[in-house]
Amino acid sequence: MNIKNFKPAIVYTIYIASTPEKVWEALTKDEFSRQYFSGQSVEVEQRIGGAFIMRTPDGALHISGEVIECEPPRKLTVTFNVNWPALVEKLGPTLVTYEIEPSGDVVKLTMLQSHDRDISDDILSGGRAGWPAILSGLKSLLETGHAPTIKMAPPERMLAALKELGIGTP
């Protein structure tokens, strides 16, 4: 897969009072992700070509992907494909990149969600709503030891747009 063909559609930056190593750990270890990522468990094989998986709290496979770039504790790029029937076939793969940079005495975390084609605003509305909630939770978790419960309503606008395209949604 040539990641040069992918352009960021959603970019979200947040500054965290922590270290790059701690932020990397929070992004790649399930004991952290369960607390800020809607209860989901992340599993990453930290090597290029390794598996990237997220499971819902009941253990079901929700996101499956592959590690594309892996430079701990600076940069992680993975394919981030929601496991819904026909989604990848219709939308192409989704790429998620986390960039971790020291900034003064804190850490700048930037999330980029990229695609190799134009994706409608209706479909992107899901990620635009979700990423700020997820990464606000990650920041709180690292700074206070506790992630507030941010339970999102289902992204109705995105789900309707996916359904329209014939993509299987829950």
Added chain:
Amino acid sequence: MSKPEFVYVIYIHATPEKIWQALIDPEMTKEFWGRHRNRSDWKVGSEWSHQNYDDASDVSVAGTVIESDPPRRLVLTWGHPNQTDVSRVTFDIEDFMGSARLTVTHFDLSPEMLKAISGGWPAVLSSMKTLLETGASLPMTRRNWKKAS
């Protein structure tokens, strides 16, 4: 084509009242907004200005209060003094399951302004969240950036 806009959403474990206070209380803004204060009576039609906390004559942004509905919504015009390039900023604060969602939308931006504020808002608002949740802001946002450069 309409001018670009910048939207930033952040969730803060605090009440809407605390977030509103953080936007206008000089003792709070100086901690997370590069040692600046926002001065106004916050009534619709009033002037407001973003000033150096230590020198009120040093004004980097000024404008008019367009809407003011504490603690839910504040809309300001936003321009550098002596420049005609005026943009608009809305702050929307919503309850969200014991936390609050703050959405800052900066409209009618020139390409230069878009570039400048895209770096600024995430740092300022990340630090506001840290201040409200932990009692201390991010150290880098306590300094006057203009002086630092």
